[in-house]
Amino acid sequence: MSDEPLMGRARVRALLIDPLEEGGMRKGPRVSVGDHKDAMTKLADRVGYMSDAGLRGLGEYLIKFAGERQVWPAMNVILAQAWGMEMPPSKESDYVQSVLSSRLGEEALRGGWHAELLTDMRKKRPVPTGVYAKKLLAERAQGNRDRAAVYADRIKRGVGTDEARAFVDGYAAMKAEAAAIIELGIKKRAEA
Numbered sequence: 001m002s003d004e005p006l007m008g009r010a011r012v013r014a015l016l017i018d019p020l021e022e023g024g025m026r027k028g029p030r031v032s033v034g035d036h037k038d039a040m041t042k043l044a045d046r047v048g049y050m051s052d053a054g055l056r057g058l059g060e061y062l063i064k065f066a067g068e069r070q071v072w073p074a075m076n077v078i079l080a081q082a083w084g085m086e087m088p089p090s091k092e093s094d095y096v097q098s099v100l101s102s103r104l105g106e107e108a109l110r111g112g113w114h115a116e117l118l119t120d121m122r123k124k125r126p127v128p129t130g131v132y133a134k135k136l137l138a139e140r141a142q143g144n145r146d147r148a149a150v151y152a153d154r155i156k157r158g159v160g161t162d163e164a165r166a167f168v169d170g171y172a173a174m175k176a177e178a179a180a181i182i183e184l185g186i187k188k189r190a191e192a
Helices: 008-022 033-046 052-069 075-085 094-100 103-111 114-122 131-156 162-191
Strands: none
Touching: 008 033, 008 052, 033 075, 052 075, 094 103, 094 114, 094 162, 103 114, 103 131, 103 162, 114 131, 114 162, 131 162
16 A cells, blocks of 8 residues: 555545445435436545545534435535535635636725635625625724734744734735735736
8 A cells, every 4th residue: 555645536535435435325315326426526526625634524524414314415515514614725616716806806905805805705605795795894804904913013022822823824825815816817807
């Protein structure tokens, strides 16, 4: 056996699908063997971004959800839980890409709430089209910037915690990721 980590579909099969099926989880009575096999392949593709712990945790949830029937739930149920546990990377979500690369993304970048828009879109929340929804995002952004500034000051003074460093680094990365998607959208609109 190889010491190399399992990748892609094989990893999802090894950590999620095979253990559940070996434990008794089965296809629904109205689902053909071929359709079930296709669904498991699609599932492996759709949740492959999750961490090992996330896949095992999703398995625990699915066992509880299935109850005594031990039948695989519908794909939308599985994906909703997976997204609630670990958001997929932005590059794998057409929804996130579409919203952030739109004029709304450009407005968010100008307003300084682009990281918060990215977070909400990853959570599959509705697109904030109204003034009030945008105001809430701007307020949340200001709170996050204030928190990052306080943490950065503590780090600079040598009293920052690991949590503080993680927040500052994570928030900066989120802002950069959102800005990159938005700027690509701006570029594409300019070329059109």
